[in-house]
Amino acid sequence: MPLKGRTAIVTGAGGGLGRQHALYLARKGAKVLVNDLGLEAAEAVAAEIRAAGGEAMAVAASVTDEAAVAAMVQRAHDAWGRIDILISNAGILRDKSFAKMDLDDFRLVVDVHLMGAAICCKAVWEVMRGQKFGRIVLTTSSSGLYGNFGQANYGAAKMALVGLMQTLAIEGAKYGIKANCLAPTAYTRMMEGILPQEQLDVLDPALVSPALLPLVVDDAPTRAIVCAGAGHFARAYVTLTEGRHLGGGDDAGERLMASWDAVSDPGGQVVPDYGFTQAEREVASALRARSGVPA
Structure with a gap:
């Protein structure tokens, strides 16, 4: 159990990829705060972790709500005394070609993915600096790294997260904070209708979550961009x-x-x-x- 004694917050963990992340980290020994917009969904995942012998709590909060996120982080810190890992996973899609895209939908996607991640990072930053240890994993995407038709809003937000990660890693280095990005490919509700079913069937979200482990252990790298899907793992670089x-x-x-x-x-x-x-x-x-x- 390489994460025994560590605590983790996973956002957007009431289902799909976030749920698998929470379950995986718990199996590796971490105490997990399961965050989602809906308390029922978050509590169901926390209950799964507890039923398997782990320790977890559920908190309903929008990552775009600064006060709610601050309260969530405080709750985890009060319960466990430290916050070691943040997996910023929460996100939404509003796909349309740029010609047809409403700018309100552009702002909404950027707000959830980019500002939501920044709000969560800011909320844990001083705790991690104070304890001289932190592992932050931001969820980027191949749509941001390389572009994808119909996802100008999503791609812009996801590439912005790479820039956030790069700077957090530099500024956090002397405090033992390491920041990395995960670019997942997984069959979740957000992927329905995008790929043929036979391709979706091999994209089990559970096959992505192992990519988290090298990014959150004690000897983790920093400023890495890991691409994971269908049991395949690769690295992306900005050169x-x-x-x-x-x-x-x-x-x-x-x-x-x-x-x-x-x-x-x-x-x-x-x-x-x-x-x-x-x-x-x-x-x-x-x-x-x-x-x-x-x-």
Whole structure:
């Protein structure tokens, strides 16, 4: 039981993927706060955990409600004395092509996925900093990483979570807080009608949850993006090519077009340690060019 003695909060855990996450973490020894919009659904999952010999509580709250989330976190802390793990899983879909999408639906999806995750992270942040330990897993998506027709709102929110994760990992490092992303593919109510049934049948949500374990244990990585579905696991990266120094001038755009393949060449690409890596490489390239050294 690698998570024995640890406590976890799982949002959107009344069914589907969140339920499997909660059950999985409990089987690995964690005490689990099961969150969902509906208390009945959350309590049913908490009861499953208790029936299997684990410890769990259910709390109904919207992740977009700052006061409710703060109260939920306080309840977990009062009961267990610490909060070790946050699995930010709650989400909704409002799929339509961008041409037909109502901006209210765009705002709603961003509010639930992005702001909901930020609210939950903020609520546990000081607790984790104080105890010098924290594991945060934000739920991204291939729709955010690579795009998907009809999901401009969802994709924008999910890619924004990668940016949130990157910065939380940097700022949390000296406090023992590690932040990572999980990009799941699972057959849940949100997936109905998107894929053929024979493909949905192999996408059991329970096959995704094991991806959580390496992200929440004591020697977890940080800033990882793990893709999981149907028992298959992979890593996604945000990379930066070596690029070319082309300088300025009225024809800089045309020279960029002529050098497009060289600028895009993945050979020598890196995974930046922080956002300023881009600027550092650009300045270094410019200074080399100024001194006559080939860029």
